[in-house]
Amino acid sequence: MNTESKIRKILVIHGPNLNMLGRREPSLYGSATLEEIDSEIKETSHKLAMAAHTFQSNYEGEIVEKIQEALEGYDAVIINPAAYTHTSVAIRDALLMLDIPIIEVHLSNIYKREPFRHRSFVADVATARVAGFGKEGYLMAVEAVANMLRGKD
Ligand code: DQA
Numbered sequence: 001m002n003t004e005s006k007i008r009k010i011l012v013i014h015g016p017n018l019n020m021l022g023r024r025e026p027s028l029y030g031s032a033t034l035e036e037i038d039s040e041i042k043e044t045s046h047k048l049a050m051a052a053h054t055f056q057s058n059y060e061g062e063i064v065e066k067i068q069e070a071l072e073g074y075d076a077v078i079i080n081p082a083a084y085t086h087t088s089v090a091i092r093d094a095l096l097m098l099d100i101p102i103i104e105v106h107l108s109n110i111y112k113r114e115p116f117r118h119r120s121f122v123a124d125v126a127t128a129r130v131a132g133f134g135k136e137g138y139l140m141a142v143e144a145v146a147n148m149l150r151g152k153d
Helices: 034-047 061-069 082-086 091-097 136-149
Strands: 007-013 050-056 076-081 101-105 130-131
Touching: 007 034, 007 061, 007 136, 034 050, 034 136, 050 136, 061 091, 076 091, 076 136, 101 136, 130 136
Parallel strands: 007 050, 007 076, 076 101, 101 130
Antiparallel strands: none
16 A cells, blocks of 8 residues: 555534624634635645545534544544534544544634633644634635654554
């Protein structure tokens, strides 16, 4: 098998209310829809010899179950837990099971916002975080993952 050409698999998880992107507070989150963002994530991943599977849920338990699926066959997780960032021990615990790079993404700069958004249950579990770059943050995370995985087997 030629390991050089192995396609890496990334799981991209979007938390609650991110299905409303485009309509939801565009001054904060931008005008792109989640569908548009997901297609850019897939395109960028493809260019970097990776395959991105994208998933959105408004339900904490569904997000936990999706993270559990990453135990099998995924090389990295990119997650914007949205409001659950600030509340969810369950999502934190699920991420703690993973032994692959985890990138926490936020469209907005959560530190420029209300104090309750400054706390993240995911921050010290994640490998790295991107915040405040809007949808570009997801593409930066994809590129960072490609660099992290390069040369690994
Ligand atoms: C968010 C920031 C969270 O505080 C908020 O609840 C979201 C989106 C972001 O991407 O900036 O839903 O995660």
